[in-house]
Amino acid sequence: MAAVEREDGRERESIKGKAKLRLRECDVGDKFSHLPLRKASVLLPLLLRDGALCLLLTVRSMQLRRSPGEVCFPGGKREEMDKDEIDTALREAKEEVGLQPEKVEVICRLVPGIDKMNHLVTPVVGFIEDTFQASPNPDEVSDVFVVPLEYFIKPLNYVALPYKNSSGYLSWMHCFTYDDHEHKKSFKIWGLTAHFAVFLAIVIFRTKPTFEVHYDLDNLIMSAENNFMDLYASINERKKSSL
């Protein structure tokens, strides 16, 4: 093997190695699994392209009843046979983009989010092969694309939009437009998907984004968990007041 190739390989392994260490520090494991909400999981698939960490995302089919045409991660609702959140994410990724579970190196689970239907959505982070070619299931996925992870802390096109959840809890959500020049396509990444992508980028780069976020970088896990618990509490308040 040529020296340049060897050096290249070492560089790739060191980028991945550093990312894995930082991710493992933020692993929540099954800390939130007991919460009495319906469950869903998404896989945040990381890979290296041209020496940069990238995230693989999907565009939902227009035929889907919920969130048609929106960008999201491979993922879906928990089924009875799933033993945990990781199982759900891997099963859904296989169904939606043809990713074989044994080709995913699962690293951790991050702090969950809550979707429009009040599912507890757990992001599962895993490395996939850099050469992975998706085979999208057209019933559920109309497109698959990759975005450099760094875009989620240093975007070229970003707005924060006000968002009110079903309990009236008011917050902001990130909205990115990503222009994929190579394929001459443009994608809007917002809501829960953008929320997970931003947190993942902060976990790995440990840098403040160029826009405002409600995380304390010196106490990243605690601030992320507190944000989540505030949101969760607002849902419970609403449930109690409607009884």
Ligand SMILES: CCCCCCCCCCCCCC(=O)SCCNC(=O)CCNC(=O)[C@H](O)C(C)(C)COP(=O)(O)OP(=O)(O)OC[C@H]1O[C@@H](n2cnc3c(N)ncnc32)[C@H](O)[C@@H]1OP(=O)(O)O
């Ligand atoms: C600035 C500061 C910001 C900080 C604050 C952060 C705020 C956060 C803001 C939060 C804002 C929140 C608001 C926003 O985020 S709005 C915005 C943007 N959208 C998103 O971020 C997407 C978020 N949603 C998701 O990621 C998914 O919906 C999740 C993972 C939650 C559920 O997963 P999913 O929905 O993917 O579930 P599934 O894969 O099990 O099933 C999908 C459907 O497919 C059907 N199906 C299955 N198999 C087949 C088949 N072979 N043939 C045909 N059909 C098939 C199946 O029956 C099902 O149908 P139905 O039952 O749905 O009808």
Ligand SMILES: [Mg+2]
């Ligand atoms: Mg899905």
